[in-house]
Amino acid sequence: MGLSKLLLVFSLLLLLFSSFTEANGLKVGFYAKSCPKAEAIVSKEMKRVMKLAPSLAGPLLRMHFHDCFVNGCDGSVLLNGTRSSPAEKDGIPNVSLRGFGTIDGIKEKLEEACPGIVSCADILALVARDAVVLTNGPFWEVPTGRRDGRRSVAIDTLRNLPPPFFNFTQILNGFFAPKGLNAKDIIVLSGGHTIGTSHCSSFSNRLYNFTGKGDADPSLDKYYLPKLKEKCKPDDVTTIVEMDPGSFKTFDASYYKNVLKRRVLFTSDQSLLEHSEARAYLQRQIYGSPSEFFKDFGVSMVKMGNIQVLTGNEGEIRKKCAIVN
Known part of the structure; x- marks a missing residue:
């Protein structure tokens, strides 16, 4: 294929991508006129946060994922609940989420610069991108224009977030495909586990009771298993373990090597x-x-960021991310 044809194909792909995002009411540069420094403000605050707490990169990336998979990318994971009406952040899959203070701080800066303009849902999408960039990962353009939802119910997290003990087919058919994501998106977005940590309780069944008979998962590397058992004792709910051993603060492809090593x-x-x-x-x-x-990670993140978005006159632009207006 000649250079001119390659350029034509590339141009058509860009046009299709632009049409797809704008069809959802999202577009790159949505705040160019209404809040031109929005992305710069997010980036500046994220650089400050990452210097003080680099371990927040993984949790902030995960927060965007957990927001999008539960009733769409609408910032509902940020809402506070009550004793009688627990919110998404109170759901079992979300109790280990961290970084809400970071989102609140960025929202305050944006409200100072552009009151009532930038949604909390868009902040989550931009923060996730910057968390990756600041851990030596890729940059991608984030289409913006999301609005914030008002519904946040704890039980929705159990219905929409794939458990860590599910296999590929269960995750694809039960969680990804219904949201318009495919097998490649699972493969690529799983690579986000190259940064961050997990509590022992999320995988202890693989160490101590894999089949209900007090056994370990035979697929675990025989040298890795005893190391995990050293760190994670039975019923340990507080200890955290690196998801990508030796590289959990750097966004790279080493996660995939560890999968092949069964680690x-x-x-x-x-x-x-x-x-x-x-x-x-x-x-x-x-x-x-x-x-x-x-390259693939940026594409899948944009695709995920389009799930059930609220745009136009739908939802609201919250003044504070933890409470509805």
């Missing part, structure tokens, strides 16, 4: 080896540069 924490991670497309992808990450993964 990952979750059944959902290990089950990538059950899928032919995933296995091929893992192999390419070992012998190639991370450029494919970096």
